[in-house]
Amino acid sequence: MAQTVSEFVIGRLREWGVRRVFGYPGDGIGEFDGMLGKAEGAGEGLEYIRPTHEEICAFMATAHAKFTGEVGVCIATSSPGGFHLMNGLYDAKMDNQPVVAIVGQQGLNSFGTFNQQESNLEQAFSDVAEYVQTIVSPEQAQAVVDTAFRTAITRKQPCVVILPHDVQGLKMAEPGAEMWVSRSSAVAPSTEIAPPAAQLHAAAEVINAGERVTFLVGAGADGATEEVLQAARLAGAGIVTTLRGKQVVPGDVPFHTQQVGLLGSRASYDQMQGCDTLVLLGTNYPYGQFLPKTGQARAVQIDLRPEQLGLRYPTEVSIWADVKTALAGLLPLLTQKTDLSWQEKVAGDMRDWDAELAAQADNHFDDAVNPRKVYAELDKRLPAGAIVTCDAGTTADWYGQYIRLRDGMRGDLSGRLASMLAAMPYAEAAKFAYPDRTVVCTIGDGAFQMLGMNELITLKKYLSRFDDPTFVVLVLHNDDLSQVSWEMRTEDANPVWPTSQQVESVDYAGWARLLGFQGITVTSDDEVEAAWDTAFAHRGVTVIDAHTGKNVPPLPPHITYEFAKNTGLALLKGDPDGIGAIKDSATSLITEGVEKVKDALHIDRD
Template sequence: MSQTVSDFIVQRLHQWGVRHIFGYPGDGINGVFGAMNRAQGKEGEIGFVQARHEEMAAFMASAYAKFSGQLGVCIATSGPGASHLITGLYDALLDHQPVLAIVGQQARNALGGHYQQEIDLLSMFKDVAGAYVMQASSPAQVRHLIDRAVRIALARRAPTVIILPNDLQEEPYESPPRAHGTLHSGIGYSAPSIMPREADLDRAAEVLNAGKKVAMLVGAGALGATDEVIAVADRLSAGCAKALLGKAALPDDLPWVTGSIGLLGTEPSYNMMMECDTLLMVGSAFPYAEFLPKEGAARGVQIDIDAGMMSIRFPMEVGLVGDAAETLRALLPRLKPKSDGAWRQSIEADVATWWKTLDGRAHQPAAPVNPQLVAWELSPRLPDRAIITSDSGSCANWFARDLKMRRGMTASLSGGLASMGAAVPYALAAKYAHPDRPVIALVGDGAMQMNNMAELITAAKYWRSWRDPRFVVCVFNNEDLNQVTWEQRIINGDPKFEASQRIPDVSYSRFAELIGLRGIFVDTPQLLGSAWEQALASEMPVVLEVKTDPEVPPLPPHITLQQAKNFSLALLKGDPNESGMIKGAARQVLETILPGKQ
């Protein structure tokens, strides 16, 4: 049998190092699925991971790129299959991840005829895959489409898309002839060493050496630069805050690591940024300027591999375009040790007090379980080399603040897009990137009902092939779209809107048992620690469902006068959960003022 275009595509992807493709089948892409089937058991085999929905497959591809450092690949059929990929591809775009999407299209002779499932896919994908999106039209063209799409995705750390008409997929493959108007592409990409100029390093060092109160902020770009960040921070006697995507960049047992920053951040991070005279930002696209120093109050140096991200969050005096680890190594010899340690000592004292505050907040009474306690009890029980994923919503607050990262751990979530429904597909992708590592997903009940329950079925399908079966999905069941509820109250000054915020009570643990997984239900705080221990010791995937109190507020690190006014307005307008809302907020705020006294 002659090699088809689809056979060549599968072979070429394998040559590029692709070993997993996440997706869902359909007649618009059947040719490629047939080729993957023919490759099974042969040298060019690529494993296919069947998601329950194309959006989840795209999230898996994005997360696979994050956790493996390699290209993530997803596949879908034409029409709705292709359009379903969009959200997950935007997650890759906004978090700068290399992802290739392969999608089907109707036959070439039918295009332009308002045919079934015919969508202008080039136009549809143009924004999310602006780096490279192309529709194949002939067999000889496919070689350079694959090569360019993969190389551009890796080089630009962005999603790319190849569109394949279904009739072309079955045609015999033809190599491009040696003739005018043809292209002869090759395989291979090696990331370059990107470094700033010596003069720019000198200017940056001058700024940092002049500072007396240096604050650092690290993001995802610093994940491979832990030792270098520590060395520079020690040289500068700096404190260091972490953006959410950089949570694993530094272990939290370092006394000068202030934790997360922003609405989901910590008081020490906020205080440090408001009091510093110099800011060093490394590999972060943290978006909220109000949590950074006031313009003019501090000098700034930024390190980022993408020049387009320079000086858009804070007006930096020096921008260093380069790899975080290499740039920090080159910068270190130029930095002078700070003689006065008072600044770092004040940061360390603030951090120590903050951990006590979090302890007190987590142990405040709630009805029935304080959601902070869920993350607090997990933290000391996290296995070595654990991978933690979080969904968007109030659970991300507890993920950001209460979990202490140790060296060797990895954590991520949908950062720039902040999409609901990403935690379980992220966790599944982590298992394909690192099948020998334990994975924990923290998920709100809203995200579970949106799409994550379905992906538990994916876990049930594949878990026996994982070298380490430890896979725990923790569901915060509070029957409320909790983050938005508190945003309505604090940002808009409106009471909770029951029609939009209240969601059905579902037994997620029993659903897990229904599909062959293990379920654990907890509605008593005293049982939470042992429940985590059971879940993490299980020899099969577990859904740990915790009945949590929706009236424990995800407090920002600094409450503004306007936020306090809006809270009062929501009460005046008659919040349906007024009593619990007042009690929950009062306990948390008083714990900040008088820790351990409530």
């Protein structure tokens, strides 16, 4: 039976291993959608997940790639639908994820004629996509689809295939052996790139010579957990992970000090200040102020993206390879350190930091729940194999500081793009990928109001598909875009501007109950533990509406004078939350920070 171009593309997706797509319909992609429906009826289709917005489709495709290692696929109609994909595709681009977007277009004869919903999609997607191409004939379809997938896999970037409406319904033609026609294959290329032996020996020399070795491990090391731990044990190294790299190294490894930087631990900060050797594994960590000073440490970097080698810190050895393959070759060359005093110091520093975090979580604030306590109690109760997502606001601060992803757990977020609202589609994609696991989405009220609330409707639609329907959404309800509020103070010395920062209060637990889910309202610290116990005992969706304090500062582990001075100046300029911010900060600040804030505010030390 003759195939159309749409039928061929659907079959080709299956050949590339795609079994699930995230799409939103429209007339520009209508013929393709019709063939998706036909294939579904014949039992030869793809699982088609339709959330409430195309932006969610792209975020879900990116998250699918992150959580599974497969190519994520999203589908949208012409101009408006395609444009809505942009933010999620930029998330894939900036976090190096293989995603293929299939976007509808008006008919070929409409190109350049200012027709309804006709726009230059190739130009529009040219920045976000590593490869973007319009299929203009049946003979071209095979090569375009295959090139998009090969490029997405090898470059770890999003690619876009544009399907004009009339081409979607054309009879498919087998590419022939002729000029201008490519005959391609749906065979995934290997990305296990091994480095030359000379580079491995050079890297081993640097690491073996180090007395205070620190590994900075990013998401690019995903899948290399055992190799990373073996190398660290041989080198007597401490391990720091980036926020996206948390899941690579189990949180209960004693010499794993979690993150570094504004969202990190003091133990990680001290590691970076004290190490003499830095090994960067699969990371493009951008905050250079938290890395060792130039000349302090010898450095080795391993990364699959060659343009990122030697970019953040001067390296002696830069290895273009995937981390797992490179470490497998490096391990036999590493000598076992007999002096483990550095690694033991790192572990001791982390125990001290955890004790301080526990004390911070026990602080009480007037008329508001301590968000630190909410995350501390969540961490204690995470079941085996749980998946946790967080958003780009203060949820990322508390996730970074309190969540310890033990072996088998996963967690992720919008990394370099740091887009708001991603936590919800990330959590949904994780649930579709692992329907038997507990998923926890942690999100701020501002991000939840963007599109997150709508996605409870998507969950209601698909809940019966999950083997274990336990899905928990934690909303930090403080009626404020609190991360930006603190950034206004600490970065620019400006008081909070309520017109831009206030978030309209909504009964999020009530919204959950309206949809038939479990809704729990938490208004005091005493209710936090019971809320989590109730949520995890419920086989279904639970929304925890936690009324947390907006003035609890997301403090960095090392408070600079500039940070303290700007905060003080902002409060002196008439910050509307000034009294609350001063009071809550005084409760939370570590001793060093208190002294510097006093200096900035000219407060008498006595």
